[in-house]
Amino acid sequence: MQTPWEYRYAHRMQKMGSSVIRELLKLTQQPDIISFGGGLPAPEVFPLKEFREACNFVLDNFGAQALQYGTTEGYAPLREMIARHTGRYSVSVKPENILITSGSQQALDFIGRVFINRGDYIVVESPTYLGALQAWNAYGAQYISVPMDENGMIVDELEKALRIGPKFIYVLPNFQNPSGSTLSLERRQRIVELADKYGVPIVEDDPYGQLRYEGEHLPSLVYLDSQFRGDDGTYTGNVIYLSTFSKILAPGIRLAWVVAPEQVIKKLVNTKQAADLHTATFNQIVAYEVGKGGFLDEHVKIIRATYKERRDVMLETMEEIWPAGTSWTKPQGGMFLWGMLPKGMDTAEILKLAIDKKVAFVPGFAFHANGGGHNTMRLNFSYSSPEVIREGSTRLGLLLRELVKANGNHN
């Protein structure tokens, strides 16, 4: 006999079922597999000592406040610190332009809740971040996929998409998850201009911006937008900007932030109040204490050095072993690169063979809002040690040699 619950799920649940990709990822969780499938930071770079010191300092000095309910907007000194940090790297904002969220996933969810009506179109890169699709599917979003190359979203295609009347443009400009591509400065400027021309705002998701291993830092879209409209210090522009402590401090504390015009922050605050009251007070005060003296600026250099070495090892092994007909991106930062196989090959099928060889990745189709990408894959290079990356990438490369050869004979 079924329980009444079963007949009572809301119609929107149809969009939320367990996905093919989740089933595939379960396969990769066997203990002896080298997985390039996850998206985990390296635990070796978590600043345990500083975090521990901050926990003790906070409990000694702010004990009761740190364990009490807090404001929905977030801990005021943390919002001020982020406002200062944002001003240093891009656009001048006030704490009123900042909302603290429980990870960027929550910000994506709130953006869906505040802006997406069932059937609305959202412009996304193709491929794009899977978590954003999961968040917005729940609100009945549809997607317009704009193709990318190694310089990010192809802007002429974007203009066509904007004529369809989307709700907003979602873009990950730096070392994109999943492709590893970085949006060029020229395209950033064009996107800001096009967004203004068509009156379509932008959600800029930037978890990895500080994890650049080579080349020059490029200005954020929120900065270019404020320049474009000549803002006088109060940001009232066209961009909602997201970033996070997950990649520069630690993901297990679930701490991220939104930068947006004050009116948008107010709507997001109302949403957050109904959704979880506020982000954990203790975590916010500890992150503030870890970050306030400039420690994270130094710490991120260690993260960069660690991940750069890992990226380089993965790229070297691919160069050595991966067969002709395959190609891949060379990310200037971040945690992922994107492998491309000859047309007609199917990475979802290949994953099963790779798991037999004890190596795993995420098939690229999962990152495509409207299909495609069956010959692509996402590879993470932040989590495993250089030795493990070399071993896993070699295993995968040798498998691909066999398969590409067979595919060539077959065609």
Place this chain on the structure above:
Amino acid sequence: MQTPWEYRYAHRMQKMGSSVIRELLKLTQQPDIISFGGGLPAPEVFPLKEFREACNFVLDNFGAQALQYGTTEGYAPLREMIARHTGRYSVSVKPENILITSGSQQALDFIGRVFINRGDYIVVESPTYLGALQAWNAYGAQYISVPMDENGMIVDELEKALRIGPKFIYVLPNFQNPSGSTLSLERRQRIVELADKYGVPIVEDDPYGQLRYEGEHLPSLVYLDSQFRGDDGTYTGNVIYLSTFSKILAPGIRLAWVVAPEQVIKKLVNTKQAADLHTATFNQIVAYEVGKGGFLDEHVKIIRATYKERRDVMLETMEEIWPAGTSWTKPQGGMFLWGMLPKGMDTAEILKLAIDKKVAFVPGFAFHANGGGHNTMRLNFSYSSPEVIREGSTRLGLLLRELVKANGNHN
């Protein structure tokens, strides 16, 4: 010039605007006001020493794991501990019946998301918890309000409500927020039977169950439901049960849990994955370490003693000073009591006068889903010291003497 954002809010935002009650509460935040308006635990009862020890233990022994991404369902040992605890106090469940959430507010939000289609009716007590109304308004819920007395929801009225075809029944059986009422055993049994008879499930919200200051612990609805249907150890019943660490440990770590049939947990997990990936790993492991040796069972005795004294002081002062024609509940536990003034008096108006006397409360209308309650108020007795409660309650009582007298003369 407006930004494009302004024209892009989803239609559901109409339900999410800043409310009258929020504006009123702003008035109560002046520093010299004695506020019975909030719902804060006493900071004196936070177990700072044990929390600090657990933080250090966790970082020394689980450092990297505690700062890394975790599973959406929650930290496995914490889910096991909650399953054991639940089994001891009520129904036998497995960890698969438990979901860890970022506070119970998040559980209410997820329940709204999974079960409520726009226009669905939800049965609520009148008055009911404001946070549930805020969560479910966002999903377009409508409410059927069932009146209460000092023994909770009036069951004959509930049966009428069930014939309307609501999606579920929402009930806070122990020391209800806001009224302080406790649902009698007989009514608990009747509600479980009626829910089964009409095929309408129950959401049981129990943040205060362990904060009982007198009388016998009453069995939860989830337990009675499992007894009623003769469950053999696997709970597949009719109740979703919510509880939290906010009142027995600390609210600033945002940690709560859901007990439900496994199929419901799976839907809630899918929702949580899209909403915020998971609750902070560090907070979960620390709470587990604080709780695992039975510390919280001892600690809750301190909380009970502290709050009982405060409740008694508030009741004594009310007995002494509040005028004839007023009445109030005598809660057996929890954090709130409910004041009732003669018909025709308006506590929203009286709040303004009370603030002039430097004392505040929440007007009762805010807790009514379908209007009413204008002559009622919620008073919190957990936060302020006994001396401050005596002073504030005296100020309020003296004001009410004047006002009730004037009201009598006027009528």
